[in-house]
Amino acid sequence: MTAAQITSLARDCGFELAGIARAEPLPNDSRRYLDWVDRGMAGAMGYLTDRRAIVRTDPKLLLPSARSIICVGKLYNGPEPRSTELQDAELGWVSRYAWGDDYHHVVRRGLEKLAGKLGLHHECKICVDTAPLLERSYAREAGLGWIGKNTCLINQEIGSWVFLGEILTSLEIEADSPPPDRCGTCTRCIDACPTQAIAPQGYEIDARRCIPYFTIELHGAAPEELRAAIGQHIFGCDICQDVCPWNGRAPIAEEPAFEPRHFAPPLEELAGLSEDEFRARFHASPIQRAKYAGFLRNVAVAMGNSKLEKFREPLQHLATFPNELVAEHARWAIEQLLPAPASTSS
Ligand code: B12
Ligand code: SF4
Ligand code: SF4
Structure with a gap:
């Protein structure tokens, strides 16, 4: 062969x-x-x-x-659009690989x-x-x-x-050879990373600063000093690939299993999911990996970063969760909300 x-x-x-x-x-x-x-x-x-x-x-x-x-x-x-084009602060962002x-x-x-x-x-x-x-x-x-x-x-x-x-x-097959590096002098990914996770010279990521690490792999608290930079991301991050010129003309996958189902869900809806609803909604999805508490932690951070007053109520509900991971992130998120405009009635 x-x-x-x-x-x-x-x-x-x-x-x-x-x-x-x-x-x-x-x-x-x-x-x-x-x-x-x-x-x-x-x-x-x-x-x-x-x-x-x-x-x-x-x-x-x-x-x-x-x-x-x-x-x-x-x-x-x-x-669907790139994460860098997301305008609506009411939506959470799921990275492309998990749609x-x-x-x-x-x-x-x-x-x-x-x-x-x-x-x-x-x-x-x-x-x-x-x-x-x-x-x-x-x-x-x-x-x-x-x-x-x-x-x-x-x-x-x-x-x-x-x-x-x-x-x-164990088959002995003739090997191929690696192509040249075509990044050249480009630094778009390094410049765009919101948490400075990519080394200044590129080719290395400090996972401890990388949004997919906090939102997928980590079971504990997201570092407070990096929470604002997580933005609307609720599962993974695509920014350093969204800005890459080599993805500008990427073809669309034909695989039916990758039909997009979860790309930008409304945050308020997610904050109200019970554990059973979370499992049912994300059945067969990589999002299960974050687990229920980790997922609500992510939703709380994104709600805080949206600054929208309308999220105060769902966040207050999350702040009463017996799971301290969820409750602590919800308390942090409430502190990020903009105060409601003062009443003008005399
Ligand atoms: C741990 C892990 C992560 C960690 C750490 C990521 C990282 N960059 O190291 C976290 C959770 C952050 C992560 C994020 C993501 N991941 Co991930 N992840 C892995 C995993 C399990 C191991 C990677 C690893 O060993 N990292 C350690 C570093 C040191 O190794 P490395 O990245 O392979 O680096 C090598 C080269 O860069 C090279 N190298 C290093 N320095 C230099 C310098 C020069 C000049 C050169 C030429 C080479 C070079 O040597 C390194 C060691 O071999 C792999 C699966 C696997 N078994 O490999 C998937 C994998 C890398 N992830 C994948 C994906 C899809 C993602 C995300 C896109 C998911 C998302 N949207 O959120 C992001 C992408 C973030 C990014 N920019 O890398 C895909 C990548 C596909 C691809 N086209 O590259 C993989 C291969 C899974 C798969 N089977 O498809 N991931
Ligand atoms: S995945 Fe996001 S946080 Fe991680 S290196 Fe890329 S842009 Fe930075
Ligand atoms: S954006 Fe793409 S081409 Fe530019 S340096 Fe980063 S990986 Fe290379």
Whole structure:
């Protein structure tokens, strides 16, 4: 089986991008990764810093017989506007990747189909996000794109609204080669990041300052000094990709599972959801990952940042929650609201 045959089969399985990398360590990337962890930039994401950190330095620690990595990319761009165009302070912003169904299942299903077509029933391992593998680095090696200053994998033709997945296999397949870095002198993502999470020279993010970290991964309180910069974001953040010129002509994904369902819901409606309603509304959505309390924490912060007096009542309701995470963020949000205009009656 040649690399060209495999990439053509991958397209039949719903992947816009496919390529082959060698299942070998990437010493420069591993060194950068471990150094990033040592500097504390992974915050409280234990799965990046525990014994799995070292597994990321060599794919053979995931599958000892691995010789090649089949890397795929699946487009998830939707037709809706960019977060940078959002004007309505009554709405919360969900990042593009979470508008439809959870990609973990969608990409895995496609990879299982591909593994079936390739006859890889044994000696292979399917990875989508959660495996300790430096996915962006292997995708770059497989020729899927370059790693931009915003740290996203960018493809010259379709941009960066792309999920990554891999099949580690014992098959020996001719590897592709990485494309050049096409960021040039551009610094748009670095300049636009509201929390200065991107290093001044780019190519590195301090997760402890990154909005997706506070709104998705973190179970505790969002740092108070960064809450205002979170703006209307209630799940993830797209700003550094919205401003990227390589996403200007990104095609729209054809995958039905990524039909946009949750892109800018009204905050007041979200603040009133019971736990059961939260589960039902976000069934099969990545938003479940924030959990009910984390989600209401995010909604409270966005309501505070909207400054709208009309949110005082729903926030007062959240401030009575027995869950202190929700209650504390609601109290903070109430303090951000603009005082009601004084009555003019004499
Ligand atoms: C932890 C994590 C996060 C963290 C940390 C993000 C980060 N940039 O490190 C948080 C929660 C903040 C996050 C946010 C998002 N994530 Co995330 N995340 C991951 C995860 C699980 C691990 C990433 C990691 O190891 N980070 C540590 C850093 C050091 O590693 P790295 O980013 O891979 O960096 C490598 C290169 O940048 C390179 N490098 C470093 N310095 C330099 C310098 C130069 C000059 C060069 C050339 C290279 C280079 O070496 C590094 C080590 O190999 C991956 C899945 C996976 N298993 O890899 C998904 C993943 C990276 N995330 C993904 C997505 C979609 C997102 C969000 C868009 C979601 C959202 N809308 O909110 C944002 C994007 C934010 C951003 N600009 O990165 C996708 C990215 C797809 C793509 N096209 O790039 C991935 C690959 C998941 C997937 N399977 O599709 N994420
Ligand atoms: S995702 Fe948002 S917060 Fe994180 S680096 Fe990009 S612009 Fe900054
Ligand atoms: S905005 Fe500019 S610097 Fe940032 S990733 Fe895109 S091209 Fe590179």
